Amino acid sequence: xxxxxxxxxxxxxxxxxxxxxxxxxxxxxxxxxxxxxxxxxxxxxxxxxxxxxxxxxxxxxxxxxxxxxxxxxxxxxxxxxxxxxxxxxxxxxxxxxxxxxxxxxxxxxxxxxxxxxxxxxxxxxxxxxxxxxxxxxxxx
Numbered sequence: 001x002x003x004x005x006x007x008x009x010x011x012x013x014x015x016x017x018x019x020x021x022x023x024x025x026x027x028x029x030x031x032x033x034x035x036x037x038x039x040x041x042x043x044x045x046x047x048x049x050x051x052x053x054x055x056x057x058x059x060x061x062x063x064x065x066x067x068x069x070x071x072x073x074x075x076x077x078x079x080x081x082x083x084x085x086x087x088x089x090x091x092x093x094x095x096x097x098x099x100x101x102x103x104x105x106x107x108x109x110x111x112x113x114x115x116x117x118x119x120x121x122x123x124x125x126x127x128x129x130x131x132x133x134x135x136x137x138x139x140x
Contacts, residue, residue, distance in 0.1 A: 009049050009050070013026040013027065014049075015050075015072070016028040016045070017044065017048035018048060018049050019049070028043050028044075028045045029043050029044060029084065030043075040085065041085065041087045042086070042087060042090055044084040046082060046084075047076055050072060051094070051095055051098040054101070054105075055098065055101040055102060055105065058102070058105045058113045058115045059113065061113070061114065063114060063115055066105075066115050066117075067122065070127065073099075073127065074130075080134045080137050091138065096131055099128070100127075100131050103127040103128040103131065
């Protein structure tokens with residue numbers, strides 16, 4: 001079930017925040033209707049689904065896909081200099097939590113999940129930098 005949803009998102013929704021299951025296309029902020037809070041309070045054009053699934057890929061033991069997803073995250077999401085009003089709770093648990101947990105997994109000294117990416121230089125702490133950027137932007 002996880003891979004059905006994940007692959008559907010990667011095939012039809014990436015790099016948007018979510019996959020619209022009816023239209024089978026990527027879904028991001030409603031830029032034409034900025035007051036559409038039912039969409040715009042959650043979606044921020046920051047790879048929400050991809051970041052939210054990073055830890056799941058690691059727990060499932062999929063090193064290849066975890067590595068690709070980390071690479072896609074740092075390639076497509078340079079910073080959070082985005083004009084968005086978001087739900088702080090959703091962004092904290094899904095984005096900030098996803099970035100921090102994936103960073104910890106990718107740099108784990110004991111490599112408990114077998115996902116350490118910082119030994120060969122393919123990962124150099126970009127997720128932590130993104131988490132820091134986002135965390136500061138969420139402060140009042």
